[in-house]
Amino acid sequence: MEYLLILNYESDAERKRIDYTIERWRNRVSIRKPKGAVVVLKGSESEFSDFIEDLFSRLELEPNESPEGKVEVYLLEKYKPVVEKKVRRLSYESTESLEIVRKFLDYLMAKLNASYEYSSGISKVYTAYTKKGQARIDVRIEKGEVTKITILIEGYGEVVDFLAGKVDYEIKTFLGRS
């Protein structure tokens, strides 16, 4: 099977990350980035036929070169890959004050290279960037007899478990349980 992916990116850094992902997969699957212009044409067979005829007339060809050598044509079918979002929920309780727990969690997020995105009132939302990808981290602290900590990690692929492992380890260390 061959799949055509159109990857839209917003910044050079995002493009680099895409390139890096492609590089990492080069030894595992046959993957290539087409060099020429990639065009997705939506139209009837006759419209496509007219287009390709016009296109062939514009190509610069050597005397014995055929246009087919320059143009690869694939019949596309929309494909929605089933990729499930992973969610890991971690809950802890601490006897430490809310302020100390909050400071620790701020520190933990910075340590995980997680940047503050916004606050929803009861929780703060961060995005963590790792070499295994990025994930959303929802941090919630509730004050009661004990201070309750709830961490929700959402993302795709191994980054979720990777971050969950790190968070779990750090919080448990903080709580003196590890």
Added chain:
Amino acid sequence: MIFKEGNIDCVEKLKRPAEKVLKIGEAVKYDPFERRVGLWNEIRENYDRYLDGECGSFLSDLDNHFRSQFETALLVLAASFRENGEEFKPAERFSDKEIEAYKRIERYNVFEILSIDDVMRKLVSKDDELLGLFRDYYVYMDKWVDKILDDPSLKLPVRFYLKRKWESYKGKLNEAVSIAIVELDWFRKLISQWEREAESLAEKKVEEFAAGITAKAEAEVARAVEEERRKVEEEAKRIESLKEEIVKKEEEVKAKEDELKVKEEEVRKVIEELRGIKEKVEKGSRFVDVGRARNYEMNFIGRIEHKLGKEVEIFGKTFKVEGVREGKEVNTSRFIGMKSRWGVLTEKDVKNLPENRYIVARLVEKKLLGGKRSYILKAIFVSRVDRYVEYGFDIDPLELKDINVYVVDARDEAKQKNETVVLCLASPTGFEDAVGEHVSSEEFHRNFLSRYLSVCLVDLETGKLIYNPHDSVAKEFARICEIEIDEEKKSRVRKCVDGMMEGRDWMTLSDALKCGDEVIVRAAFYELAEERKWKVKYVEGVGLVLMK
């Protein structure tokens, strides 16, 4: 009210991490990554809280000031991540230009800690670092900052912060300069040198600008050239289309030539056929269409009427014209609505048909005494009307059977009235030779012609008259029957047609029309045909053709 409803303590608290970063400045890059990420998060969170109105709202100048501090603190951290080559995606919110502007202005942050006395002391000791800042300030920095502060691609709070900073540095710079140029002679010279440098830089900029304009002009020229090229291409296209048109026209001409060739072939076939037939072929030797026949008729009748007048001279004697009567042999109105090969005949079509009109007159000798001689003149236009009705034209000369009826009737009338009848028969298609031979023969003279009857035949196309040479009456009356043709003109046209036939086997009537009026050309055709033993033939699709 300075603070509107805002809580300044609250803001001070929220701003604390941002102020800390601004205070540290670029040196924050030496802090650990996690610490800077922590600061980033803290500033972001506090900034959010401030924007959410946690501390209330402030007058715009103050609000701008607070926001500029949050934003620039984040910029300082972003600059640190970038400079350390650390990947921290949120730092991408600041462009390279914003970071560069901050760094350039921050080069002057030494003025935040130096007093004027400190600056003067450093100048006296010719501190390279400080002199470098003064030089850059004079040569380009001030203008560059002005430009950058006007650049909308930089975030407004960042520009607000940089403007304030620069103004504070600039104030101290100017103050130090005003003292130094008085106290330090060399510094004054240095300032002049920097000013010249600034001028030359400005000139260079102008040149670059001019070069830009030249480039623009060149681009304009290129555009004009492109436009010209486009016009030339359009012209070429137009020429191409003209060429196509010419080719089309050539094809049309060729088609016409082919058509002519077909006609030529047709004529050749007829010539070959004619050459193959030994006997005389007169059928189809004429071509007179309905309109022309009608014209001949009207002219003939009109002319006879005119010539007769009231008196006429015959054999040198005056004859009175009496009882002139005009009539027609054929009532053509019955042909209205008739289907023919040239369409259904309308009233107008029918009016164009010949009616075989005639004029009958009695000519009585004018004398007082003795017996008066008299003649009955019957001038009749004779045509095969049915042919004109059916085909719209006739191509055959009249045959004996066509005229016999008139001859017989005239003879009977003459006998009955005991008077000489002079029959003048005019044909638009002429007469077969047999008719002429018959009329001229002894036999005809003996059997028909007597003192009662004289016959004169008129070929309306050639003007040729046929009568029996032994019939003196017919000869005399021929003057009245004949049609008048300008002999001089006729001779000129004949000569022309004859000349055109040189080296040719045949010629169409339409070709020969170059020689003159159709009536005379036709006459010339028939005369030449008779004299040279050529032939005149009507060929379908071609018309009348004179053939050798």
